[in-house]
Amino acid sequence: MTAIQLLACAGMIVGVFLLLEMKPVEFTDSLFGFLLNPKRSLREDIRESSGRKKSGILRRELKEAQNILQMTGRGNRFSFICAVALALFCAGGSIAILLGNFFLAPVMAVGFLFLPFWYVKLTANHYKRDVSAELETALSVITTAYLRTEDIVTAVEENTAYLNPPVSRVFQDFLIQIKMVNPDVQAALRILRGRIDNEVFREWCDAVSDCQHDRSLKTTLPPIVSKLSDMRNVNAELEYMIAEPRKEFMIMVVFVVGNIPLMYLLNQDWYDVLMHTVLGQCILAATAAAIFISAGFVVKLTRPIEYRR
Template sequence: MTMIQLLACVGMITGFFFLLHLRPVEFTDDLFSFLLRKPKTLKEEINEATRRKKPGILKKEITEAQDILVMTGRGSRFSLVCAVSLALFAAGGSFAIMIGNFFLAPVMACGFLFVPFWYVRLTANYYKKNVSAELETALSIITTAYLRNEDILTAVEENLHYLNPPVQNVFRDFVTQVKMVNPDVEAALKVLRGRIENDVFEEWCDALSDCQLDRSLKTTLTPIVNKMSDMRIVNAELEFLVTEPRKEFITMVFLVSGNIPLMYFLNRSWYETLMFTPVGQIMLAVTAALIFISTALVIRLTKPLEYRR
């Protein structure tokens, strides 16, 4: 009976979308835009500026995910992430209703709602690592060419085809700006400095700007590039140390979750008590809530450290 009611609810919602000529992506965009709306009153703006009133958990996760997507050049995928989040929200609640545990429904719905935003947070670390690796290669070959010809525009043009996106796009825009928009190299270097969020890259751009005034300072570029190689090695070691607790947590989650179907084969009465009695259903809801809360804490506390010196 519950399954029939759930299917009827899904059909009714689908019918509303067809009648109102709404697309799921448009609906999620409007919904999450409402959650991210800016303060309307002066008091709310002051509280937000002075951080007296902290944003809610959902709003904070959505804002951070949106910032990460924009920073990594995937801002257009924010609508897709919101749509997947809303779909998982419905799927989590529907699964709990299908197994007859109404205590678990809000926990599963809210927990699965955050899964896409947690995934975005995890992928940001790998994106930064890949950009740093490509940036190390780019700075090395461009610096070598600049030490030879003392012309940064020529050095970038000579090696542009050796670079890979997204670093290639950044340096291509630099060449286009100098050749087509504004021949001021120092102004173009300032714009280039803000295109990639990396401390060594920003230091390299600053040193390159100084070289436009004094060519003898070009010897400072090579140590800066070598610093990036040293940082990559140290960051890899730190990431390995931080990844171990995360792997142990994932193992424990699989063990806890796997005990439920395993109990069906080991002791049928315990399984029925856990699945079909109010006390057992409340225990399952509490366990699921603890898993989701722990996942959020693990993602925040075990993010890879970054060596910056």
């Protein structure tokens, strides 16, 4: 009966969308756009910008996911991610209702809502590691060529063929800027500085810009590039350190969730108490909340270390 009611509710929602001639993506854009930019007083804006008031956790996750997608060149997928999050929100609540556990419904709905945004964070971590590794190679070969030629344009031209995306595209645009738009190397370096979100890269661009006035400063470039190697080594050690706790967390989640069907096979009475009594349903809801909160911290703590000046 509950499944039939859920299907009827889903059909009614689909009917409303058809009657209003509204696409699901348009609805999610409006909904999450309101969550990102709610109407607030000037006092609240000032308090938030000054750091005296933190925005809500959902709003922070939305903003972070949006910034990550824009940084990785996938900004047009934000609407799709929001639509998937809303669909998972409905799916999580529906699963809990089908299980007959109304205490679990809000926990499952909210937990499933955050899954796409956590996935975006994890992909961003891999993206940053890949960019940092490619950036280390690019800056190393370009710096070596610059120490020899003392001409940054020539150094970049000699090595763009050996670079890989997305770093290669950034330096190709740098050459196009100088050759076809504006020959001012300083202006091109300022534009180049903002193309990659990496503090070591910004410091390298600033140092190259200073070298345009005093070429004796070129000796400062190799130590800057070596910072990327140091960060790679630190991140490798960090990844090794957190790999085991992360694996243990995933195993524990499998054990906790797997105990429910196992309990059904071992002791039917215990299973009935867990699934069909108020106390058992509250325990399941608390367990699910603990799993989702722990997963959020795991995603947060598995970010790569970045250099900060």
